[in-house]
Amino acid sequence: MADKNYLHTAYANSADGTDGFTTVYPNLNLLKNTKSQSYTSTGTDRNVLANIYKLDGSTSDVIGKNVTITYDFAITNSIGTWSGTINPTLGFGGSGKPVSNTSLSGSVKQTISITSLSGDSYSIAVIGLPAGTKVTIRNLKVELGSTATPYMPSASEVTTADWPKYVGTYVDTNPASSTDPNKYDWDEMKYRVYLDGTPVGGSKLLSFDLENLKAGTTYNVQVNQINGNDESDKSESVAFKTTLTK
Structure with a gap:
């Protein structure tokens, strides 16, 4: 044959x-305003920069579905020895990424199942980072399914050039x-x-x-x-x- x-x-x-x-x-991004966001810690207790990402659509569009979260992170102004976690999608889902003074940059991919959402706006949260330590999240993408595709803006933000x-x-x-x-x-x-x-x-x-x-x-x-x-x-x-x- x-x-x-x-x-x-x-x-x-x-x-x-x-x-x-x-x-x-x-795929299109499910969240808006995700190309680059930064937050500077005010201390090692949990810090939250509230409501910087908004779902581009209805929460019902993702309930009961698998989504993939990807992003790049970089930490600057790090002083001393410390360890903690970062989570750029607080309120949406996804586990915190362990970071430390010896782990200051990288890329993250997580696939999760969305069972419920209490709102359509989400935040960056950091725990354990000393005051003055800056976290920058770039190319955050949340998309349907378990396959990560290249970064894209959301449906209301995308242009032909993207x-x-x-x-x-x-x-x-x-x-x-x-x-x-x-x-x-x-x-x-x-x-x-x-x-x-x-x-x-x-x-x-x-x-x-x-x-x-x-x-x-x-x-x-x-x-x-x-x-x-x-x-x-x-x-x-x-x-x-x-x-x-x-």
Whole structure:
């Protein structure tokens, strides 16, 4: 039997695929105001900078679902020996990240299940950090599912310039996609594809494979055209229903 050919697709911000390379199209952020936030501790007791992140939507959109939290942190003005925790999503969920005078920077990824939310605004909390110690949280992203995708703003903040600008493709008999940008042939993205109103990918041609669809489910697809940082209105919605598995 002949080997099956697989089309592999990746996205990036540069024509060589090295800037922002990803094989998974970015999800939108569930929180607003997350690109960079800082807080300076006033002492080793718990400090909370209240209500700096707001959910971009309704709490009902995430109740009962898994979400992934990712962020980068850097601690400056550290003096002496100390240890503590930081949590940039207090009130939303996620466990504190242990930090100390010997662990001043890093990246965090957590996947949690949201069972309830008491509000739609969330905070940075720090415990155990001496007064004057500054914590900076960058690229905080909360997204549906257990896969972390590149940083994006929320639905009300995102612009065309935030999305990947180039799409790369290649075909081989390996079902796994390469993480080497040099493996792909890159071209400017001409079209963005929306599934039920959510961007799920892009193409340099007016063709696109929709993946991971559920059987017996109705979906709506739209497309818009991209020209640099400009984009057209979305096309009229086309509905289709997947067949039931036998």
